[in-house]
Amino acid sequence: MKKPLSDPEESATDEAARAAWLYYVGGLTQDQIATELGVSRQRAQRLVSKAMTEGLIHVRLEHRIAGCLALEAELKRRFDLKTVRVAPRLGEGADPTHAIAPVAASVMERFLRQPEPQTIALGTGRALRAMVEELPKINCEHHKLVSLIGNISPDGTASNYDVIMRAADKLNARHYPMPLPVLLDDPEIRRSFYALPQLKIVALLAAEADVTFVGVGQMTESAPLYVDGFISAEDLREERALGAVGEIASWCFDSEGRYLESRLSRRVGGLRPGGREGAHTIGIAAGPEKVTPLRAALKGRLLNGLVTSEETVEALLA
Amino acid sequence: MKKPLSDPEESATDEAARAAWLYYVGGLTQDQIATELGVSRQRAQRLVSKAMTEGLIHVRLEHRIAGCLALEAELKRRFDLKTVRVAPRLGEGADPTHAIAPVAASVMERFLRQPEPQTIALGTGRALRAMVEELPKINCEHHKLVSLIGNISPDGTASNYDVIMRAADKLNARHYPMPLPVLLDDPEIRRSFYALPQLKIVALLAAEADVTFVGVGQMTESAPLYVDGFISAEDLREERALGAVGEIASWCFDSEGRYLESRLSRRVGGLRPGGREGAHTIGIAAGPEKVTPLRAALKGRLLNGLVTSEETVEALLA
DNA sequence: AAAGAATCCGGGCAATTGCTCGGTATGTGG
DNA sequence: CCACATACCGAGCAATTGCCCGGATTCTTT
Numbered sequence: 001m002k003k004p005l006s007d008p009e010e011s012a013t014d015e016a017a018r019a020a021w022l023y024y025v026g027g028l029t030q031d032q033i034a035t036e037l038g039v040s041r042q043r044a045q046r047l048v049s050k051a052m053t054e055g056l057i058h059v060r061l062e063h064r065i066a067g068c069l070a071l072e073a074e075l076k077r078r079f080d081l082k083t084v085r086v087a088p089r090l091g092e093g094a095d096p097t098h099a100i101a102p103v104a105a106s107v108m109e110r111f112l113r114q115p116e117p118q119t120i121a122l123g124t125g126r127a128l129r130a131m132v133e134e135l136p137k138i139n140c141e142h143h144k145l146v147s148l149i150g151n152i153s154p155d156g157t158a159s160n161y162d163v164i165m166r167a168a169d170k171l172n173a174r175h176y177p178m179p180l181p182v183l184l185d186d187p188e189i190r191r192s193f194y195a196l197p198q199l200k201i202v203a204l205l206a207a208e209a210d211v212t213f214v215g216v217g218q219m220t221e222s223a224p225l226y227v228d229g230f231i232s233a234e235d236l237r238e239e240r241a242l243g244a245v246g247e248i249a250s251w252c253f254d255s256e257g258r259y260l261e262s263r264l265s266r267r268v269g270g271l272r273p274g275g276r277e278g279a280h281t282i283g284i285a286a287g288p289e290k291v292t293p294l295r296a297a298l299k300g301r302l303l304n305g306l307v308t309s310e311e312t313v314e315a316l317l318a
Numbered sequence: 319m320k321k322p323l324s325d326p327e328e329s330a331t332d333e334a335a336r337a338a339w340l341y342y343v344g345g346l347t348q349d350q351i352a353t354e355l356g357v358s359r360q361r362a363q364r365l366v367s368k369a370m371t372e373g374l375i376h377v378r379l380e381h382r383i384a385g386c387l388a389l390e391a392e393l394k395r396r397f398d399l400k401t402v403r404v405a406p407r408l409g410e411g412a413d414p415t416h417a418i419a420p421v422a423a424s425v426m427e428r429f430l431r432q433p434e435p436q437t438i439a440l441g442t443g444r445a446l447r448a449m450v451e452e453l454p455k456i457n458c459e460h461h462k463l464v465s466l467i468g469n470i471s472p473d474g475t476a477s478n479y480d481v482i483m484r485a486a487d488k489l490n491a492r493h494y495p496m497p498l499p500v501l502l503d504d505p506e507i508r509r510s511f512y513a514l515p516q517l518k519i520v521a522l523l524a525a526e527a528d529v530t531f532v533g534v535g536q537m538t539e540s541a542p543l544y545v546d547g548f549i550s551a552e553d554l555r556e557e558r559a560l561g562a563v564g565e566i567a568s569w570c571f572d573s574e575g576r577y578l579e580s581r582l583s584r585r586v587g588g589l590r591p592g593g594r595e596g597a598h599t600i601g602i603a604a605g606p607e608k609v610t611p612l613r614a615a616l617k618g619r620l621l622n623g624l625v626t627s628e629e630t631v632e633a634l635l636a
Numbered sequence: 637a638a639a640g641a642a643t644c645c646g647g648g649c650a651a652t653t654g655c656t657c658g659g660t661a662t663g664t665g666g
Numbered sequence: 667c668c669a670c671a672t673a674c675c676g677a678g679c680a681a682t683t684g685c686c687c688g689g690a691t692t693c694t695t696t
Contacts, residue, residue, distance in 0.1 A: 011384065014383050018383055018406055021383075021406045025377065025379070025416075025417065026408035026409055026416075026417065029683090032409055036410075040646060041646085041683095045683070046645095051379075055380065056380045057377060057378070057380070058377070058378045058379075058380060059375060059377055060375070060377075060378065061339055062373065062374045062376055062454055063331060063369075065332050066329065066332050088340075090339075091344055092354075094344055099344065102343060136378070348652075348653070359653095359676090361675075361676090364675095367654080638696090640693105641692100642692085642694090644690085644691075645690075646688100646689095646690100647687090649686085650683100650684090650685090650686100651683080651684075653682070654681075655681095657678090657679105658675105658676100660673105661672105661674075663670105663673095664669100664672095666668090666669085666670095
């Protein structure tokens with residue numbers, strides 16, 4: 001009735017995958033899985049759960065909800081955008097980042113599926129990190145991933161949200177991280193960094209990118225830049241005094257969506273999102289605190305694409 | 319706390335999609351969904367279940383199990399195949415067709431994702447039908463779907479397993495069904511059908527197909543051709559006497575994988591799978607009763623690709 | 637080798653889910 | 667307008683699942 005596993009040395013992940021397959025595809029109960037695999041019911045449940053947390057299971061909804069489609073169309077029209085995707089609302093207290101991640105991943109996937117080599121520029125932040133987490137494994141050796149922003153934190157650790165590395169790992173793509181601190185206080189050092197040949201290559205690629213994905217940060221007290229310790233309370237105050245309401249890849253902009261020239265902007269280690277003529281620049285952001293910065297960024301045409309959540313669009317259009 | 323649906327006229331499917339989104343992506347409980355949507359818990363459960371049965375939810379396993387990969391490699395080597403995918407075993411009593419369907423769909427998806435126009439030929443049968451059912455919605459207006467086999471049953475109804483129509487519907491692709499009975503007893507009528515210009519177009523396309531997907535039928539008492547009433551017990555006996563062990567798109571072959579010339583073969587309304595030089599011809603079949611026909615088909619190189627199940631490969635290689 | 641830490645395992649329980657059943661609204665044909 | 671058929675709906679119950687806990691096992695460290 002039951003078969004002992006032919007290979008006793010099957011890895012734990014394999015076993016989890018097998019359990020998940022039986023559960024989600026086969027529709028077996030955990031008890032049946034346990035019998036099938038010759039383990040206890042509890043172990044079966046742990047395997048299924050493990051498969052889930054390890055991201056082995058991807059769930060996709062085939063149906064676009066009419067209400068969201070309408071919002072997409074309206075947003076596209078209002079701000080003259082090329083790409084818009086709106087994720088249906090999740091519960092009241094839910095993290096909006098979580099809601100948009102799978103949708104953002106599917107948008108990125110469309111570019112990744114292109115057989116023509118694409119250059120894809122990436123910012124950082126929780127939203128992008130979540131998006132990458134939702135990506136399936138695809139072989140993209142013909143594409144290039146470029147980072148827009150330095151990956152060295154003030155505390156010296158290499159990664160804040162190491163978006164590029166994770167993505168490159170999943171996609172098996174060439175990747176060009178930016179070997180640069182996020183902020184460089186000394187203009188002299190900054191200049192010398194920028195003079196590095198590797199950096200010039202990255203800058204060149206980013207300027208030719210076919211598509212750029214960026215998060216959008218607010219500049220309130222909960223500003224990600226500040227909360228994560230990249231800028232000081234002083235910096236934050238200063239930028240706000242200049243009218244900053246949001247930032248993209250650490251570049252602050254005002255309520256009209258104009259990038260600011262400031263003490264901070266002269267310290268940023270990174271590149272402004274741009275890309276070649278006609279390229280996509282897609283913002284990934286959702287949540288009440290993103291409404292003001294998003295509205296500004298859209299008004300100033302810093303973005304021509306957006307992935308966000310139902311609640312956020314409603315607020316944006318209100 | 320709860321919001322009434324902004325649009326009271328949201329369709330039932332939309333509501334189901336919303337419930338499923340909350341359940342699978344948001345991880346809410348059915349009670350929470352009920353509150354969120356302002357319906358009873360039972361309705362929430364029905365919506366989620368409906369989303370599932372309507373195929374709005376697609377589950378995909380990101381991890382290829384080592385054991386299956388090994389089997390694929392071995393099968394590929396043994397029969398010199400271009401494409402092999404092995405689905406992990408489901409429970410003892412499970413329908414193997416169900417197990418291979420999602421895997422087959424992902425193989426087909428790879429062709430569908432090609433931006434170059436593809437001509438895809440399709441046979442019929444339960445396995446293909448299940449595969450199509452698992453396809454996601456993709457826009458494939460640049461591809462062409464061609465049927466290899468007549469779609470008019472002996473009882474006059476238009477569809478046995480109307481694979482092409484379903485596929486074309488999901489993919490929005492040009493499709494060329496074969497307006498032909500599955501079997502034509504009168505040679506005269508057969509000739510005149512084949513002379514139809516529409517049919518010549520279909521034949522031309524099939525002969526140039528980039529990839530062909532076919533089921534593989536056994537020729538035992540449980541032969542699909544017989545069970546579904548396309549051939550008589552008499553026909554079956556006759557073919558078996560000639561050595562038939564299996565059939566592909568109604569074309570019987572013997573244990574060496576050679577197509578048979580017979581009374582039946584002269585009545586078949588359809589085309590042999592072929593396609594252009596170097597094209598893919600992929601069999602979709604699993605289950606103990608398919609082992610013998612599959613072994614023959616592979617030996618005779620009637621196929622150069624296969625999607626099947628773990629148990630089936632083990633039997634094939636034994 | 638022994639102590640300690642960490643992990644793993646299965647029992648048991650509470651929450652969640654799937655499903656059946658009887659009742660009610662809706663609609664349809666006479 | 668009534669009778670009948672159909673679909674929908676909520677209550678209640680049994681099965682399934684998620685998770686906590688004490689005990690066992692393995693690995694590390696001294």
